[in-house]
Amino acid sequence: MKIISVVGARPNFMKIAPFIRAIEEYNASLPEEKIEHILVHTGQHYDDRMSKAFFEALNIPDADINLGIGSGTHAEQVGQTMIAFEKVVKDIGPDWVVVVGDVNATLACSVTARKENVKCCHIEAGLRSGDMTMPEEVNRLVTDRLSDLLLIPDKLSGENLKKEGAPERSVVFVGNIMIDTLDANLQKASSLDINQIIKKNALAIDESIDQRSLSKPERRIEGMPPAPCNFAVLTLHRPSNVDEKEILTPIVNFLCDEVAEDMPLIWTVHPRTQKQLKSFGLWDKVTSAENIILLHPLSYHEMLRLNMEAKIMLTDSGGLQEECTVLGTPCITLRWNTERPITLRQHGGASVIVGNNIKRIREEYQKTLLLDRTPTRPRLWDGKTALRCVEAILNY
Amino acid sequence: MKIISVVGARPNFMKIAPFIRAIEEYNASLPEEKIEHILVHTGQHYDDRMSKAFFEALNIPDADINLGIGSGTHAEQVGQTMIAFEKVVKDIGPDWVVVVGDVNATLACSVTARKENVKCCHIEAGLRSGDMTMPEEVNRLVTDRLSDLLLIPDKLSGENLKKEGAPERSVVFVGNIMIDTLDANLQKASSLDINQIIKKNALAIDESIDQRSLSKPERRIEGMPPAPCNFAVLTLHRPSNVDEKEILTPIVNFLCDEVAEDMPLIWTVHPRTQKQLKSFGLWDKVTSAENIILLHPLSYHEMLRLNMEAKIMLTDSGGLQEECTVLGTPCITLRWNTERPITLRQHGGASVIVGNNIKRIREEYQKTLLLDRTPTRPRLWDGKTALRCVEAILNY
DSSP, rough: OOOEEESSGGGHHHHHHHHHHHHHHHHHHGGGGEEEEEEEEOOTTTTTTHHHHHHHHHOOOOEEEEEOOOOOHHOOOHHHHHHHHHHHHHHOOSSSSEEEESSSSHHHHHHHHHHHEEEEEETTTOOOOOOOOOOHHHHHHHHHHHSSEESSHHHHHHHHHHHHHHHHHEEEEEEOHHHHHHHHHHHHHHOOOOHHHHHEEEEOOTTTOGGGGGGOOOOOOOTTTTOOOOEEEOOOOOOOOHHHHEEEEEEEHHHHIHHHHHHEEEEEOOHHHHHHHHTTTTTTHHHTTTEEEEEOOOOOHHHHHHHOOOEEEEEOOHHHHHHHHHHHHOOOOSOOOSSSSBGGGTTTTTTEEEETTTTHHHHHHHHHHHEEEEEEEOOTSSOOHHHHHHHHHHHH | OEEOOOOOGGHHHHHHHHHHHHHHHHHHHHGGGOOEEEEEEOTTTTTTTHHHHHHHHTOOOOOOOOOEEESHHHHHHHHHHHHHHHHHHHHHHSEEEEETTTTHHHHHHHHHHTTTOOOEEEETTTTTOOOOOOOHHHHHHHHHHHHHHESSSSHHHHHHHHHTTTTEEEEEEEOOOHHHHHHHHHHHHHOOOHHHHHHHHHHETTTSOOOGGOOOOOOOTTOOOSSSSSOOEEOEEEHHHHHHHHHHHHHHHHHIIIIHHHOEEEEEEEEHHHHHHHHHHHHHHHHTTTTEEEEEOHHHHHHHHHHHOOOOOEOOOOHHHHHHHTTTOOEESSSSSSSOOGGGGTTTTTEEHHHEEEHHHHHHHHHHHHHHOOOOTTTSSOHHHHHHHHHHHOOO
């Protein structure tokens, strides 16, 4: 059996790493029925210093084929990926194309595979935000509509697919493959020193913070007001949060004037966000704010380390919502919706949706400050999802 | 309101012509609320002599914008169309993108519209063959999944969309827009002389046929065996019929040795089919067969004229299945499935599916020979579909 798997942008890397390892394990156990695996990197983020570093940190082998697509508009990325990937599919003649997540490469390669009559498998199928203005939602809808095998991370995703008429046999509940990566990397992350992470990645650092305090959380005493907090972690990258001055400004004010008053705030600044902060005249405010530590985007292990110790996470990233659930970090999600409802507190997760309305953010932030870390594991988020993915393909 | 409508390949032309006319009528009746309409031609078939001729014959105004995509692989067509169409959408900023049918342009432009957060309307939504190996099926599935407004030709299509979870308010039953075109062109087609059509388009003609007999069908007398037949019309272009020697050869044998024995067979030869007939060594057989009249692809009116008088239609074209239903021409569909079940005899239509199994083709052909012309009109196939399309967009 010949399988091409595809990685596009960075969020894909954490999903493909365990899948590749599971294929290697399968091949080691059954050398006479080896799966031939070809890893295609579409090239998004390829020139980025982070891409190579992520591959190495997550032990992903070098891509067999790099399509070299680079950045561009949505149509440019999707269109050029289709054209380049079609040649690869025609050339290699795979039995399966495996796509992960919801980036432009996911859409482009699933459409191309189906047009070439190659079976397509989607890992992380069935997620729905219900928000068609998100390009990721468009990518998910198209990929799931065309995939022969839909591997879902939770039962709620299965319900979405059922509502859309996906045939029962095409849907297999395998769990969340990102958690395989988390489990495999917890130990390595634990060994990192938080002060070192900050020093190494500092973008603009406030020297007044006593950094030693960051790594020694004090326990809160039951019935007492919260003890002096440890630190908060913030990530923000979605256009809906950072592209409009009227939205970003009050968020920045809240962060500087309220969160950073309570505790040190570690902000890993996405390049898009940095650009917008500068163009909206907010950059000076955040760099000069006391108690705000601005960092470059972190490696997977560095971010995992921060998440393991943070008092609170503020984010608009879907992946971090999931990791917070497993690590138990109380999480505030700065979005109006989520394609990952299983991570919400009402479903047993660690996160709450607050949109970008400051009144609501403040209210939920205050409530969240009172919460303890409560790690939970949704069903089949057990670190063995990748093996089930390989099995599902073999059993198809 | 600003609407971009898109035409790609030829099957789109008959669907867009009445839509444009309906917008013109709307604008004439309400000049103070004019719809601004921009026609985009993706350029597929543009160099083809037939494209310009079709535009003129169907009174379609010149395209405002031609993307100049030309031919290529599926991914090349889809990818390049996306890239070029995105620029148009960003530049014009339409309220709606209207796509028709199921060609590559339909897929490319619906994805691009949704990614640009422009509302998308699909005319001829909800058709399903259930055959994912058809590129058209992939185009339909993706376009319908992303469209805000799904305009369906019949209730069966609505059931398909319901099964796929399409929200009720997004689906509007408007009827079949192709029939608007048929109705608008029946009179002009009637004026054409069949012998002239044959002379004008002859690819290789058998002079032994008494051509006068073609245009004077004899009526069959009730209870008697069928009178000497008039003529059969054949079109064949699908890869599933013409790309494999083992499939095309027995079909050609059946046509030459059986159908052409019963009556003159007028075969409008698709370029792809001509190429395959030659490469499989079948070209000599069909050109030298008695009673087979080989024609170039015909204009819309010429084909309509033949369809109006044919004793029997043999085809793998979905559009002809529909026209046969309205004209009452008994039709044999050389496919294993159809995305237009409303055209089948069990649903009141004129067509029967025979795949490419010769035993089955022969059996159904014999039965079909006994049938009279029985024109039927599925609900809302009334020539007023385009007006309902415009209304549905305005009412959204």
